[in-house]
Amino acid sequence: MQERYEAAAVERAAQQYWQQQGAFEARERAGARKYYCLSMFPYPSGRLHMGHVRNYTIGDVLARFMRMQGCNVLQPMGWDAFGLPAENAAIANNRPPAAWTRENIDYMRGQLRSLGLAIDWSRELATCDPDYYRWNQWMFLRMRERGLAYKASGVVNWDPLDQTVLANEQVIDGRGWRTGALVEKREIPMYYLRITAYAQELLSALETLNGWPERVRLMQANWIGRSEGVELAFDYAQDARALLTHTRRADATPLSAGLKVFTTRADTLFGVTFMAVAAEHPLAQAAGARDARLAAFIEECRRGSTMEADVATAEKRGMATGLHVLHPFTGEAIPVFVANYVLMTYGEGAVMGVPAHDERDFEFARSHDIPIRTVVLPASGASQSSGEGWLSDYAEYGELADSGPFTGMPSAAAIDAIADALEREGRGRKRVQWRLRDWGISRQRYWGCPIPLIHCERCGEVAVPDEQLPVVLPESLVPDGAGNPLARCAEFVNCRCPQCGGSARRETDTMDTFVDSSWYFLRYASADQGAAVVDERVDYWLPVDQYVGGIEHAILHLLYSRFWTRAMRDLGLVKISEPFANLFTQGMVLNHIWCRRLPDGRRQYINPADVEPQVDASNQRVGGVSLVDHEPVEYEGLGTMSKSKNNGVDPQALVEQYGADTARLFAMSAAPPEQTLEWSEEGVIGQYRFLHRLWKSVHDHVSAGLVPRYSAVGTGGALSDAARQLRRVAHHTLTKVTQDIGRRRTFNTAIAAVRELFNATGHFTATDGVGRAVRQEALEIAVISLSPIAPHVCHVLWHELGHERAIIDEPWPQADPQALAQTLVELIVQVNGKLRGRIQLPPGTQSDAAIDAALADPTVQRFIAGKAVRKSIHVPDKLVNLVV
């Protein structure tokens, strides 16, 4: 055996072996428990980043561990290949996105292979391949037939200079990224998928997802946002009625029934002192038509991005319309305002304003001189004197006051009573409101899956017939940032109407890339199936047993996938409802951020590898010096690795310098996988050193001749204390690693445990036959425990330890209870909860005996001297607590 560990040679050998054996190609197999282990597929951005290394190593550790547990494991990989970055690269390089994307895929496949992942590459797919996206189109048409896909108008970010729809990412401080023009909201026709039809099921089924993190389930539940409340209509006062009869248009029907609102707090109805409608609300539009100041305000609301975070953090502004509605019970005239914080996309686009019982309404009333009328008395008894600030007790349920016939009722009963009264008069009813909106999938972009529709002047909107699928995206176009090049591509646009045969125009919108990623996990099960979207093999492999990916996908991707799977279920294509039985959300990878301020105020980011940090007395980074030009740079703290902050680390360099095992070991050891991971070059070197020492230690052991491990020999009692102790540590390590990988998913503590075992092995000096057999056993346990995490080096070391069979084909070993047995265990003794002593007792000692032993401890005696022991708590084999 070679004395020095050479990562490159070791990894080449191991990878070659796996490839020759076809070790990771998965087949459906009756009898064995299947284990479908899936990591979120990457966007082919050009190079792998540390987040990928972390993600794929987590998945790989689980896949390899479960394989050794006897499972039939499938771990596939593919490419989320459509999307905006390819178009940006195309603009920058004047090359088609297709070429850029496919080159990136080729390069990144090589990078992934160098990590030694146990992937079945025969199932590889890319979403930009027509063989894949034709099924997007096929599914879209099936959904359209069932009313699950429909056309409606939607609001987008519009760059008035480029005459182009912008993604939220392309809006920077309210301006277009390329033109700098102020972005506007614009309504355009779009296609939607009716995810809201599944809202209740998507919500209820969260309870069944026991293998998902609680926080993800909570976030999804909040996102779906079921609220029970009351929908009611306020009749128009004379002024509004007069206006509406003048401006009545064909589409004014929503206005005819009065001003509709939805509220969860019908109990506060008698406190309504104003109404607020969104700028896009038809009533606002009508009022704006005869009032120039109001029209200007509405126009102002149209500026800015469509992002909800922007809308919600914008200054709350509003303007009176001069119109009024009538209170359904008192008949009082209530003024109607236009307000920028009312969302047209939620509820009815209008809200009733109750300043006394809603903080946002309270502030709005203050700044617009609207009266505040208290109608619910808080249960806390807190009282609010006028002129004071907002008191949150008033947002709680309580007892109604000044509310006509409902006065004196508790809130919950009042809501029912008010809803009943409204329903009797046909003015309102109880209903459920969802926060979840239908999924707009139209993108006015080139590099995506074409929506398979044709527009014919005679026949209208016509579906592309199934036998003409896929509608193939021409791959030679180069976008220029202004508009969609597809719309200018005559060969694509001009076509025949499938119904009448006349000339027609093809739809040029493409699909949201979330469509591509909403079902790829199903396709892996039958990736070679040309005649159907999936086949019966999907029933064998699905659901995914373990899904691994970033927490940033907690809502959208996962919710869309849950919806899509149900849509396919209802089409009879799959039997499952939930695609992912277990979900693991990994944390982000962070690195330090260094920058310089340029004269024009912008920041220039410097890569941390090029900075020598300066620290203050308490070792905090306060600044640094560039290693390139020796000029000072500013420290901006830690942030996720990103291109824009120039703080990424190239995993390729890492693998070339230290090897994949070191990279994997670092990614798994530096933090628990669910939390953020801080990059540390020193940490990487530490793992590298460990692998060297492990190698050296096996080398030194086997160069004195191979011995069978102690447990295989099975000799009984002749062990020295040191040998017994080492065996106990070894088998304890095995227990801990099995739990930490298999149940707790804390790979960092599994690695720490192996290191403890390794340290213990180093301190074990016996050279006799039994001693060497015990050391063999300890080293074997260390190597096999580490093998899912650092598979290459363990593959080679396993052979060197004398094994013919490859380590990936070894069954995961079980700890020997005899090795774990102890003759004495240490109990801690507390007095009033503070540690005061330790006692050694045989395991299983009864309470009375344990407490007597604790009382006899000299230190304990000092602390209880002269005091009465009031209570004694005994936790068997762990502790005694004496309360005095």
Added chain:
RNA sequence: GCGAAAGUGGCGGAAUGGUAGACGCGCUGGCCUUAGGAGCCAGUGGGGUAACCCGUGAGAGUUCGAGUCUCUCCUUUCGCACCA
């Protein structure tokens, strides 16, 4: 703004209501030598000669016992529907 998490030595982190700081990085001292991104040994939260005392963002609470559970506050990170 709304929703979700996190906060422990100089640093990353460990502690599955029961010994706070496992394991590693860094640092200090020593040894060794085929000078290697080496290896080995010892030390490393603060205070105190010691006995001991203090210590997990801040404040309260539950408990025999709280880093862990509950509440309030502060700070940081993630998501917010056209980035993927």
